[in-house]
Amino acid sequence: MSTILFNEIVFGPIKSRRLGISLGVNLLPLHGKWCNFDCVYCECGFNKDGVQDRVLPTKQQVMQALESKLANHDSTIGKIDTVTFSGNGEPTLHPDFHEIIFKTLELRDLYAKEAKVSVLTNGSRIGDPKVAEALLKVDNAIIKIDSAFEESVKLIDRPLFNYSTDKIVKELELFKGKFVLQTMFLRGNTPDGVIDNTVKEEVEAWYNLVCKTGPREVMIYTIDRETPVKELQKVLVEELELIALPLRAKGYKVTVSG
Secondary structure: OOOOOOOOOEEEEEEEOOOEEEEEEOOOOOOOOEOOOOOOOOOOOOHHHOOOOOOOOOHHHHHHHHHHHHHOOOHHHOOOOEEEEOOOEOHHHOOOHHHHHHHHHHHHHHHOOOOEEEEEEOOOOOOOHHHHHHHHHOOEEEEEOOOOOHHHHHHHOOOOOOOOHHHHHHHHHHHOOOOEEEEEOEEEEEOOEEEEOOOHHHHHHHHHHHHHHOOOEEEEEOOOOOOOOOOEEEOOHHHHHHHHHHHHHOOOOEEEEO
C-alpha cells in the first residue's frame, strides 16, 4: 500500500516534474493524510490507511519553518524555482490558508524574489472568498480536474462531499486566464469500477471543459509513483502528446509529463 507522507512542515527542495526545483509546504498533519478527496492514485495512500493524525501545524509554525528554510537555503544546489503548497492532502483545508499565503508572499519577496508561489489544489474550496483571494494572488494556482464527467470524478478522485462539475466550472469564472488546469490521465480498475479517461468521449468532454474555464496553462500528466490501487496503468507520453495537440492548435500552453 502506498503511503508516502511528508513528515515535515517544509520539505525539500525537490525536483518536480512540472515545477522545477520546488520547496514544499505541508499544511496538513505530519503523520497522516487529511483530504476531502480520496484519489485512487494518491501517493499518500487512502485516507483510511493513514495514521489518524488530525493535528494541523499552526500558522506560526508554518511561517517559522518556511522562513528558516528560505533564509538558510544552500545556493550551491541551485535557486528555488517555486514554493509549493501540497503535502499530505488538500492545503486549502487549513483554516489559516489565506493568512499563510499572504505571509508566504512576503517571505518570498524577502528571501527568494525569483521564486514562484504555487498551490496544488483540487478546487473544492475555490467558492470560499478568502480561499479564492489567496489563490488569485499566488503565481500558480494549479487546480486539478481529472474528468468532465462527475461519474468519472467519483471513480478517480472519490470526493468525500457532493462534487459538482457544473459548480466548479461556474466558480472558475473568476479564475479565467489566471489558473493552471491539471489533469491526470490513467486507466485501469478502481474499487468502484473501470476507468479510462483517455477514451474519445472523455477527452472531447474534457476539451469542452478546458474551453469553458479558460486556464492560463494546462498540465497533463500520468502516474509516476506507487499508487494505493495496484491495477492502474500509466498512459504513454505519446498518447498524452496526442491529447495535447488540439489544445495547442487553439493557442493553449500545454505541458506534458510522463
